[in-house]
Amino acid sequence: MATHDHSTPAYNIYTLEQRPEFRNRISPLNAKCWPAFMMEDPVAAQHWNTLLDTFAPFQFVLCAEDNTLTAAGNAIPVLWDATTEGLPEGWDSVLEQGVRDREQNRAVNTLSALSITVDPQHQGSGLSRLMVQVMRSIAATHGFLNLIAPVRPSFKSHYPLTPIERYITWQQPDGAPFDPWLRVHWRLGARILKVAPRSMVIPGTVAEWEAWAAMPFPESGGYVVPGALSPVTIDREQDRGEYVEPNVWMRHAIDAEGAAASADA
DSSP states (O other), X not given: OOGGGGOXXXXXXXXXXXXXXXXXXXXXXXXXXXXXXXXXXXXXXXXXXHHHHHTGGGOEEEEEXXXXXXXXXXXXXXXXXXXXXTSOSSHHHHHHHHHHHHHTTOOOOEEEEXXXXXXXXXXXXXXXHHHHHHHHHHHHHTTOSEEEEEEOOTTGGGOTXXXXXXXXXXXXXXXXXXXXXXXXXXXXXXXXXXXXXXXXXXXXXXXXXXXXXXXXXXXXXXXXXXXXXXXXXXXXXXXXXXXXXXXXXXXXXXXXXXXXXSTTO
16 A cells, blocks of 8 residues: 555655564554553553554554654454444454454454554644544555544543543534544544443553552552553452553544545544
């Protein structure tokens, strides 16, 4: 796929199929940008290398002219029946399903986003919107009519005690979602399908969670952890901490050019 059509004078965009040398630079970018505990998801740990290698045409990077990695996008094709009920449970399950669909040679028909990461030095410059557009174009190139995404609302960590079901109803005066990342998708034509209350589950020992969160947990209970969208549950008696991340399923309807398929989108 020629993603060069999306290039700007300052950036170039390539899939890992085009430029496999960027493969080992994506994870360090993610580690630089995400809370430490987000790098400890066991499902991601199990399948990440497969994603980068087997699904290289659906992984892409944005780099400066000097080849400095500025942003990365990850996605996986899946078989989806186009119903809300048929959506995977969330981030973990859609990654597992994509790997399983490939192993079983299923006729995949949908691209699911997994992540878009922009280097902090370049955030706020519209690159996340560009990355969504590129991902949508990749879906169109492969003949998919839908791009679905278990979206991680970027401001939800400011309101970890608010149920996500309420959070997603918050709006700006023009009716756009309150959350900036939901709003980027919405302004590009995506619409909310449903909440994914158990999108990602990250377990660990108490000591591991204290290291990931950089804070002590003196007793059992729920804790607000920086960067987490909901409280982390600590059980000192069982020596276990668990974070259950809620996301929001959104859908982009795609036409042949990768644009929003519906006129009102």
